[in-house]
Amino acid sequence: MHFMANPNIFSKIMEALIPWVIVIFVFSGTLGLIFALFISPPDYQQGDSVRIMYVHVPSAWMALFSYLMIALGSLSFLIWRHPVGSLIAKASAPVGAIFTILCLVTGMIWGKPMWGTYWVWDARLTSMLILLFLFIGYMLIGNAFENQNHGNKVASIFALAGSINLPIIKFSVDWWNTLHQPSIFSMKGISVSNEMLTPLFLMAICFQSYYLLILFMNIKKQIAIIKINNHIILSISKKEK
Amino acid sequence: MFLFELLKNEIKISSLNRGDSLFVAIFFLVTISLFPLGVGPDTITLSRIAPGIIWIMALLTSIVSLDRLLSDDLDDGTTEMLVSSNIDYTIIALTKIITHWLTTGLPVILMAPLLGLALQMQGSSIGTLIISLFCGTPTLSLIGTFGSALTLNAKHRGILIPLLVLPLNIPILIFGSSCVTLDNINFDPNGSFLVMIGILLIAITLCPLAISILLKMSIEK
Amino acid sequence: MKKKTIRLYYFLVGFVALVLGASLILNAFEDGIVFFYSPTDLKFKKIDSNQKIRIGGLVKLGTLTQNNELFSFKVTDNEENIDVRFTGILPDLFREGQGVVAEGYLIKPGEFNAIEILAKHDENYMPREVADAIKASGEWRGDTESDKQ
Numbered sequence: 195m196h197f198m199a200n201p202n203i204f205s206k207i208m209e210a211l212i213p214w215v216i217v218i219f220v221f222s223g224t225l226g227l228i229f230a231l232f233i234s235p236p237d238y239q240q241g242d243s244v245r246i247m248y249v250h251v252p253s254a255w256m257a258l259f260s261y262l263m264i265a266l267g268s269l270s271f272l273i274w275r276h277p278v279g280s281l282i283a284k285a286s287a288p289v290g291a292i293f294t295i296l297c298l299v300t301g302m303i304w305g306k307p308m309w310g311t312y313w314v315w316d317a318r319l320t321s322m323l324i325l326l327f328l329f330i331g332y333m334l335i336g337n338a339f340e341n342q343n344h345g346n347k348v349a350s351i352f353a354l355a356g357s358i359n360l361p362i363i364k365f366s367v368d369w370w371n372t373l374h375q376p377s378i379f380s381m382k383g384i385s386v387s388n389e390m391l392t393p394l395f396l397m398a399i400c401f402q403s404y405y406l407l408i409l410f411m412n413i414k415k416q417i418a419i420i421k422i423n424n425h426i427i428l429s430i431s432k433k434e435k
Numbered sequence: 436m437f438l439f440e441l442l443k444n445e446i447k448i449s450s451l452n453r454g455d456s457l458f459v460a461i462f463f464l465v466t467i468s469l470f471p472l473g474v475g476p477d478t479i480t481l482s483r484i485a486p487g488i489i490w491i492m493a494l495l496t497s498i499v500s501l502d503r504l505l506s507d508d509l510d511d512g513t514t515e516m517l518v519s520s521n522i523d524y525t526i527i528a529l530t531k532i533i534t535h536w537l538t539t540g541l542p543v544i545l546m547a548p549l550l551g552l553a554l555q556m557q558g559s560s561i562g563t564l565i566i567s568l569f570c571g572t573p574t575l576s577l578i579g580t581f582g583s584a585l586t587l588n589a590k591h592r593g594i595l596i597p598l599l600v601l602p603l604n605i606p607i608l609i610f611g612s613s614c615v616t617l618d619n620i621n622f623d624p625n626g627s628f629l630v631m632i633g634i635l636l637i638a639i640t641l642c643p644l645a646i647s648i649l650l651k652m653s654i655e656k
Numbered sequence: 657m658k659k660k661t662i663r664l665y666y667f668l669v670g671f672v673a674l675v676l677g678a679s680l681i682l683n684a685f686e687d688g689i690v691f692f693y694s695p696t697d698l699k700f701k702k703i704d705s706n707q708k709i710r711i712g713g714l715v716k717l718g719t720l721t722q723n724n725e726l727f728s729f730k731v732t733d734n735e736e737n738i739d740v741r742f743t744g745i746l747p748d749l750f751r752e753g754q755g756v757v758a759e760g761y762l763i764k765p766g767e768f769n770a771i772e773i774l775a776k777h778d779e780n781y782m783p784r785e786v787a788d789a790i791k792a793s794g795e796w797r798g799d800t801e802s803d804k805q
Contacts, residue, residue: 235783239749244781309774310747316691327602338589347652348585351645371691371712373757375779387782479706620703629684636677640670
């Protein structure tokens, strides 16, 4: 994987992937929505409210995935000084925060009619809220320094400290009595019927490709900014000569 | 050992110059006395939320002095001098953490019985509260000093530090106050104590290391 | 002591502390903080009747009765039962045999006055026909325990 650490090679791979990601995003999104809204059957308990799950669950997955990418990118940046690691980490934060908000909001909309309340302070909901705070803190601290490289390093250390929250979110429903239902994937198998898995996975693919698209665009922006800055510095130093 | 020499010096400075400890104690006292005034004098309500109030205020108290904890020494060159006289970054980090606990955690623990009584808590729950504070406040100091090290030389430190430190401290708040709440309804609070000690052990291993790395980065920049 | 030896000790002690800390936490999770207590948890406890708590379990089949807006039912964890009374509107997912969390006061052992009822959903998602088919084939896993009673 280390060859990916060269920003130029990474840029080329990225450029080649973008059209495909767009195609997958549009295709899985359209198909996923058709399945989620029309074809898939209502649940035997929840009725039509189950359709919220097709947004809620993929956005929860992607929120965790985004933070995982921040943590892994930060780790590779701190250990091997891979510049692409830092780029990926920084680009994953805003989109991850959006996924977290989407997950919390859809959860609340589902919770009111189903549980009887918008919000409870059980372990799953609380740890998910902490994840949102971690995303926000990560974004703020990265931009709080004059020296951008120093800011990247500091933010990476903060991201690693916060990654302790990931297993807590994942296993909160197993470790404690929560109001939130356990994971649909367990040792017993998948507890969702096949007709409902189709839209769930289509939406998951759609969200994943959306994440990649935003990630790539954000990285392109970051590289462009670095290039412009370098160019300005170069032209100033030439003038001074 | 350098650690004790430094520590002695550090405590001397904080007691002579800044009166940090006194300031913190007064902050804790004043803010807690706002609650009966705001919530109303209903003794049942007060005694029920008292452990939560004291824990939240312990958490906030641990944050108020963080923005100067490491930066004072860094700005006037003390840290650099210590490093150049071959003292390890980890020792400096440990000194700062212990000083922070002595000037914020300890005063809070010493004042908790008094404030517990003022908030209508029962004698036995006050005992549990004190033990929970003993298990939890060192972690608050560890994570707080880590937050202080993260934001060295950063812009808007005053807002950044709480934003970074509070989310990381939420577990301590939850388990700390749950010790007392569990004890109140005759449940065994040992689980919460063990979790807090576990968190403390993990924080005591990782935080000094992370702080020393961050200190090194800020000096060698 | 040399710096290297100090560092070695630091890592050794650190490693032991990390393992000890993690194992303490994982061990204590079982009886640590919970969102609600089960009827068995509450069996031998004396809880102040003005202490607000949450209890949770399954709504025992055939115990739900309604008198105007007053609902009463039993919450069970298949070992112990608690009688729950509640005035108000029940959430959509409230069913006999389904999970429920009730917030309120334990007025005496085994009798609970709920002020708020939350329905706890399980992780099973399926269309009605599938649920009926599985029930018909006798391989229902969702709320087996409560069906047996």
